[in-house]
Amino acid sequence: MVDTLTPVLTDLWDAELGWKLATYEERGGYAALDVAFAMSPDDVITAVKDSGLRGRGGAGFPTGMKWSFIPQDNPKPKYLVVNADESEPGTCKDIPLMMGNPHVLVEGVILSSYAIRANKAFIYIRGEVVHVIRRVQAAVAEAYAAGHLGSNIHGSGYDLDVVVHAGAGAYICGEETALLEGLEGRRGQPRLRPPFPAVAGLYASPTVINNVESIASVPAIVKNGAAWFGSMGTEKSKGHGIFSLSGHVQKPGQYEAPLGITLRELLDLAGGVREGHQLKFWTPGGSSTPLFTAEHLDVPLDFEGVAGAGSMLGTRALQIFDETVCVVRAVLRWSEFYKHESCGKCTPCREGTWWLVQALARLESGQGSEEDLDQLLDQCDNILGRAFCALGDGATSPVTSSIQHFREEYLAHLEQGGCPFDPARSTAWSGQEVSA
C-alpha cells in the first residue's frame, strides 16, 4: 500500500503567491491546454476515462463516462458547471483548493469544457465564502487577460467563457439539480430526474456538473497521462485525493494522498489523535456518511473499501472525535444542521428532520426509554430511500450508525437522566480552565 503523500493539487499551496497566474505558469500551468488542443475533444474524454478518475464530490461516478453522456448531436449549447458549493459538515477541500490554487481549477474548466464541446462554463461557489469567490474571480480575470479564456484560446479556435457565480447559501444547492435551479435564478430545490442534466440540465441544455476537485484533477491527467494517474490509488479508485482531517487530531488539515490510504496512515501523518486521548468515532466522508470507530482504522479509504465497511467515501472529510465527545450530542448537532438545511420539497426530509431533532434532543437530555431508540431507527427507515434526493438519506446516516455502534451510550443517557459527558472536555481549551 502507498504510504506517502502525493501533492498534485495541493503542491502549490505553500508557494509564494501560489494563487497568482505567474506562479502557476512558472510551474508549468496552462501547458496542458496546448496538449489538449492538439487532441480531439473525444480523445480528451478518452484520456480522462482511461485515467479512472471518479467524481470527487462524493458519489464517485466515473468522470470521463459522465462526459461521454453528453449527446453531441443535440443542437443546444453544452454547458460545464463546476459544483463549488462545498457545504457538507466536515468537508473542507474545495475551498482551500480554490484559495490555494485557483488556476488549476480554471485550467481544468478549460480542458473539460473543450472535451464536452462547451463554450460556456459556470463555477457555482458557495455564497458564504466571499474570499474564495473573489479569489476565483481574480483568477478567471487573470486567465482572460493572459488569453487562456475568451475567444480563440491559444490560437486553437476554441472559445470559452467562464462565469463565477455566487450561491445564496443553501446546503441543498450542492445537490446538482438544485444547483442548476439556483444558477437559473430559481428556488434551489432538486429537480425531477429524468431528464438527467446530461440531456437537459442548465437551461434545458446538455450539462456536465462536476466537483471542483474532479475538474482540478484534469490538467495533470492531460499533462502526465492516464497511466500516471492510474498508477496511484487502488484498482477501482485510482488517483490522488484530498483527505481533510479535522477535529481531535494534532495537525488538522488537507492531506493529498492516493485513494486507498487508511486513517491509521493519515493519523500518523497528522501527528495522531489529540494528546492523551483515544479515537472514539470518525466520519469517513462528512456527516452524511455513516460513522466509523477505531475498529475501522485500517479500512482502505477508497470507494470500495469504505462501502464494504458499511459507509461511504464521500468527500473524504475525516472528522475525528476522541473519547471526550458524546456521540448523542454530536449526532443531535448534525441533525439540527439537516433540519435547518432541508429544502422542504419532500415530506420525509422536511418533516423527518424536524422529528429527528426533537427525538434526539429528548434522548440527549435523558428522557425516554429504549423503545424510543427503536422508534428512532424505524423513523430513519421511513426517511432513508423515501426522500426526493440524497439529503434525506444523509440525515439518517449519523443517527442509525451511532445507534449501531454506541447503543450503550444512548442508554446511559436514559439511565442517568442526562448526558454523562462534560462537553467542556472535548473543547480545544479543555484543561486550560482558570478559576476566577
Add this chain to the structure above:
Amino acid sequence: MTVSTGSTGGGVEKTDLVTVTIDGVQVSVPKDTLVIRAAEQIGVQIPRFCDHPLLAPVGACRQCLVDVPDAGNGRGFPKPQASCTLPVAEGMVVSTQVTSPVADKAQQGVMELLLINHPLDCPVCDKGGECPLQNQAMSNGRGDSRFSDERNRGVKRTFPKPINLSPTVLLDRERCIVCQRCTRFADEIAGDPFIALVERGAQQQIGIAEDAPFLSYFSGNVIQICPVGALTSEQYRFRSRPFDLVSTPGIAEHDACGSAIRVDHRRGTVLRRQAGNDPAVNEEWISDKDRFAFAYTHGDDRITYPQVRDDDGSLRPASWPEAFTVAARGLAAAKAAGGVGVLTGGRLSAEDAYAYSKLARVALDTNDIDFRARPHSAEEAAFLAASVVLTGPGNGGVTYDDLESAAKVVLVGLEPEDEAAAVFLRLRKSVRAGGTEVVSLAPFTTRGLAKLSARVVPTAPGDEPAALRALAAELDATSVLLVGERMAVVPGALGAAAEVAAASGARLAWVPRRAGDRGALEAGCLPTLLPGGRPVADPQARVDVATAWGVAHLPEAEGRSADAIVEALAAGTLGGLVIAGVDPDDTTDPAATRAAIDAAGFVVALDLRRTEVTDRADVVFPVAPTTDKAGTFVNWEGRVRTWEAALHNPASLPDLRALSGIAEEMARLGEGSPLGFRTVEEARAEMAQLGSWDGVRVEASPTSVESSRTDRGSDDSTGERDDSTVRLATWKQLLDNGSMQDGDKYLKATARTPVALVTPGDFDRYGPTVTLTGDRGSMTLPAEICDDLVEGVVWVPAGSVGNGVLADLASPGAAVTITGAEGVHG
C-alpha cells in the same frame, strides 16, 4: 358547408401499449402512462397529494411510494419509487401497498410524517369531510401517531392563522403540506405565478410577494385542488360542512364556454360553486367569475311575483293568471297597433330561447325577434346564418380539442382571458405543450395574450378585415380562426373571416360572450332564422316548422333586428315589446333603447331582478335563475350541455312557463296558438322532434361592404386626423360592473383597476389622468402607458366605469377626443 377534413381531431392515432404487472394483475396502458394511473386501471388507488393529472409531475409529497421489483429490464429499484413520477415500461412489475409490505410501510411512514406538523383542527376546518389528507390518513395511515403520545410528545410547528393571498383566497399555513399543487396551477395552468414557495424546511410555506396579492382570474381553482384545508375561500369559509351540502351538476352561465360546474347547496341556498370535470370543455378548471359570482340570484331586488301596472301608474303585485291575462290583452292590442318586438338578451337557456322564438312566431305572428343585446349588424346575422348556426362537435365544428391540435389559432376581436376563460386556458395548455401558435389581431399585447406567447398583429379597431386578409397567406387547414362577437360592428370583418377561412381551408368558429347567445341562435331568436337554423326566407323551412308546430303558416317576412325594433318602437310603428334580461346599457345605443321602451305602447318584461326595464314595463314576470330550473346552454362550439335544477323553488319558474301562459291566454283571445309546452321537459322533447334544418343553407353573401370607417367617426371626411382624436378600442373585462357579479364583494375586489391604456406619446401629452369624450359623453380615467398600443388608439374597459362605454362614451371603434383631465398635472 364545413366538412371535417380529418386532419385534426378526427384521425385515430395508433397508440403504443405497454404491458405492466401491478399487484399481480397484468394491464396494458399507453406508453408514458404513470404507474399511479396504470394502477387505477386495475382498481388500485395509490394514495397521493401532489399528484394531479392535469399538472406536471413533481414527486414532492412521496405519499405514492410503491415497490418496483422489476423495472422492465430484469432489475428492480432498490428503494420504493414515487408512482406519480414513474412512467410504465414494458415488463415492469409493481407492487403497491396492496401486496407489498415495503410499499405499505413507506406510505404509512410518509403519512405519519405529514401529520406531524398538521394541526388537529379538522372539526373546524372547511375541508373536513372532503379532505384527501383526512381520507387517506384513514385508508393508508397508522391508527395513532407516535409523535403525540405521552412518552414522545412533540412540538408542532405553528403559524399565525390564515393570511390573505388575495381578497378571495386565504392561506392557513399550519395545514399546508406544501404539495405545490397551487403554485404549479398558478404557474402552469393560469400563468399567474404570483404564489410561490418561500422559506425552507419545515418553515417552507406558500407566499406572495409584498403588495402583490394572488390576483388571478383563476385563483379559486387552487382552493378546490388543495388536498388539505390550507387554502380556503373567503366567501365559503366556515359556512358549511361538506356532508351537509347537496351537490348538483350545472353549467356556468357567465360566458359561452359551457364550463361544467358543481353547485353545492344546503336547504335551498347555494353556498359555493366548484369546477366540474368535463374533459371536452373546461377540464377541471373554471374562472373565478364562474366560481364566485352567484350571489346575484338572492339579492333584495329579486322579483318573486308577477306585477302589473295599476290604474294609478304604479306596478302592483298580481297573481299569475291575472298577469297572463293582462299581458295577453296588452300584447294582442299591441299586435294590432303595428306589432310586437321581442328582445331576449343573451342569458337564456336554449329551451327558454325556443319558447320566445315560438311565441314570436305563433302568438305574436312576427319575426321581429333578436337575442343580440349588444351592438350588432345585418352582416353578423347573415354570417351567423351562413357560417355558425348548426355547426357543432359532431359535424366538423371547431372544438376545444381542435384548439389543442391546431398549429395556429388566430384570434379576431376576441380577448379570451376576459371573454372566454375556458378557451384561454385550453389555448394556454396547447401553447405550453409547444403545439400551437396563437396569433391575435389586437390593438396591443394584453396580459392574456402575453401568457399565450401570442404573436400580436397590431390592429386598430376597424382595421381587422384588412389585417385578416394580410394574414390569409399563412393560414391552412391546420389553422383555426376564432372570431369574437365584437366583430359584428366592424364592417366587412365577419365576411373577411368567412372568405379567408374558405380560401385557406382554415376552420372558423364564432365565440360570443354570453352563455345563451349560441343557444338563442339555434332556437331561432333572430329575425332571419327559425329554430334549427331554418331560414325564414325559405318557404320550405317555414312549412317545415309550421307543420311541426301545427299552425297554418308562419310569418313570411324577415323580421327586424334589435336595433330596428328599437327604432320602430320609437317611431311608433311597433306597438309593443317583450323584453327579457336586457340591460339597455349593453345595447347598441342605450339612450335609444331607453327611449324605445318608454315609447312602446305595451311592454312585458321577464326578469330575475328588478331593473330599470321592469320599472318601465306594464307587466313583469319573475323568472328562475339557472339554479332553479333545468336548462341547456349551447356553448361556442355548438356543444349542447344540459343541467337539471339544483334548488326546488315552486315560485321560481322558467321563462317558458310564463310565455306559455301568455300564449294560452292570447289563444283564448283568438290571437295565435298556444306554445304547446309548459315545462322544460316538454320543450326539450319538442325541440328534439323538430330537429335541425337539413335543407339548403343560406349562402354567405360576398363581402359587399368594403372595409371603411367613413361612417365611424365624424371627422374623417377631411382625411386629416386631429391629434387629439383617437379610436376607441374596448371590450368587457372578465370582472367588471356586470350585474351578475353583484353581491360578492370579495370577487369584486379582485377585478383589475379600470384604466385607460394610452400610447407613450399620448401619456406624455395628456398626463396620468385623461378625459375621453365621445358622442355620448365623457369618461375620466387614470391613464396607463401601453408600450405597444397602436398609434391613434385608446383602450378602456367597456363595463368597468359608470354605466359603461356604450352609454357614457361612444360606440366601440368610434373616434373620441382625448384630453388631460382638468386640475390634474401630468
